Amino acid sequence: MTMKKESYWYNTHIASFPPISKDMQADVTIVGGGISGITTAYLLAKENINVVLIEADQLISGTTGHTTAKITAQHGLIYDELIQHFGKEKAKQYYTAQVQALQQIKKLINEHQISCDFSEEDAYIYTNDDNYVSKLKSEANAYQELDIPGSLVTHMPLDIPMKLGLKMDKQAQFHPVKYLASLVNELSKNNNIRIFEQSPATDIQNSESDQPIVITKQGNVIQSRHVVIASHFPFYDMKGLYFARMYPERSHLIAAKTKQKYPGGMYISAEQPIRSVRATNSHDDQEIWLFGGERYRTGHAKQQKEAFHKLEAFANQHVVIDTFINQWAAQDLTTTDKVPYIGKLCKSTPNVYIATGYRKWGMTNGAIAAQLITDDILNKQNPMSDLFSPQRFHSDPDIKKLISMNATTAKHLIASKLAIPMNKIDELKANQATTILAGINKIGVYRDEASDLHAIDTTCTHMGCEVTWNGNEQTWDCPCHGSRFSVTGEVLEGPATKPLNPYDTSELEDH
Known part of the structure; x- marks a missing residue:
């Protein structure tokens, strides 16, 4: 079976609608x-x-x-941090809001009899890092302080290595x-x-x-x-x-059929590299395991190159895999606090x-x-x-995070402008791209399956950073603020609202 490079969730019919055509x-x-x-x-x-x-x-x-489609209030190690930065009342509000959201989704599913593979599951954060054991204990103390149902555990239903885990009771998952x-x-x-x-x-x-x-x-x-x-x-x-005030990250998921039964629960590691595991049922009631993780700042091509291989290696290490059926990535934004x-x-x-x-x-x-x-x-x-x-x-952590985020952005802006590409178009194979220097301009060139070339100015139309090639998803991604573009320059993700400027491929014959 050939692995599909698309989200596993796109296996159901969605009603279609026309484009807007009048005021x-x-x-x-x-x-x-x-x-x-x-x-x-x-x-x-x-x-x-x-x-x-x-x-x-x-x-x-x-x-x-x-998404991984977990409907949960367990958002990593967050509640101890919220108490420190916002106080107990606001931290409790955050948890209450998440629980109310879960109940709202559950109510709509019951009200409209929606068949969407909804199931209640306990959620687990686990660690294999000694430095995170104390952090999990602090998070467990925050659970107690906020009356969050949960507990520290030394064993989980999923048979993977762990030194300590933190369970949150009766969370949920579904087919989004x-x-x-x-x-x-x-x-x-x-x-x-x-x-x-x-x-x-x-x-x-x-x-x-x-x-x-x-x-x-x-x-x-x-x-x-x-x-x-x-x-x-x-x-x-x-x-x-x-x-x-936000930074973008890509994360990756793979879906697999396995030779063993899923034990229940939803799992995520506390430390990097993030490893997320859950399961769902296919249309023929076969269990599908979902493995997620490998986060990186958008536009960091070196990190994304091996992301899927690392997730496959993790899956093969802990589960008897029958076949991998889907792989895909998602982009998410995180605020300063x-x-x-x-x-x-x-x-x-x-x-x-x-x-x-x-x-x-x-x-x-x-x-x-x-x-x-x-x-x-x-x-x-x-x-x-x-x-x-x-x-x-909030002065803390907002100021610290703003300084860190914008220092990273400035670093990429300067580095991308100073880097001089030395690549050649005639070395490109089908579905590959490269960056060349045409006069004083940096040009991104992609060769499609018909060997036709598509060329764009690599200057992001948002704030002028240089986009980089994402070979996994065949897109041009900006490392500064996360804008993403198609091979022909159309905007796929903001903050950019204008496409990359096209470049005449006839002028590239000598490159």
Whole structure:
């Protein structure tokens, strides 16, 4: 069996919708068709709010469709840190919000009888590093302080090496595409909801009545009282400077059929390299094991090259593998204090909301975002809003993290400008790319399966860093702020909103 280079979750039918083709008005415009956007549309629809939802590509094609799909409040070693930086009350709010999100998802599954492989599982963080044993004990103390059901363990159902583990009781997992595809079907029956795919948003402007207007790539405009930016990275970032307040990471997953039964539970290592293990059922009720990890900053080609091989080696070391069936990667954003930004974009744009920075825990945080933003639009008070507010700032750890993040960005910006490529086009094989010097310009060149060349200026259109080639996924990735582009330069991930500039391949014959 040939391994598919796509998410395992794309094994179910998703309703399709046309691109936007005319100007329109709505109460709320939602930009982004992942778990945040779809759930927000669903909650608003129940309140008879008129909604237009637009998606740049296809629904559920972004990070939501590439997740491990754990519905859990156990987000690594987070609660001791939250207590230290935010205090006990805010840390408790974070946990409570995650639990409420899990319950909301479970309620919707039961209400609509959604078949999405939902199961309750205990979640485990484990370590094989002596330095992390004390950290796990501190986290366990935080569990006790916050009344989180859980305990330290010296053995887990999954037979892998561990020195100490921390269990959180009764968490959950599901098939995210099956779940959201069912919610989309519910939305399609509601006359208050209009959905459009292949309709990227490019800008937001104010109307004469001070209502925000979303401009689409097609040139059509949507005027509404509120705009919800649920597009992973806020495409409209003129005032929030979110590109400097978050950092992007790629992580990898492989799906495999094995020769042994899965023992139950969800597992993740405390230390790097991250190793995540869970299982799900295939369409023929065969167990599929999912192995995740190998995180790295977006644009770091050297680290991504061996990512899948390392995950396969880990799987083969601990499980009798029958065959690997899927491999894929996901991009996630982490804020300076590790808590998502959910709420009003900034004070000067009170009717524009964002939901971003989920730090790889998008299933619960996406549901939290939908509830928080819906409540705000309906003028309902939500006690969690201050915790997640994008306007918050904490001197520690925000300043330390900002300095570290932007030092890394500056390093890559300078290094990429000084590096002089010495590669040759005639050495390129099919589905390979390289960077060459054409005069004073750095040009990225890709050769497709038909031996045709595609060339782009490697200068990222966001802030001028040099993009690097991602051979695993055949994309051009920016190491500074995480923008990603196709082989022909189209934007795949923000913060960039404009494509890479094309280069005439006829001028490359002598290179």
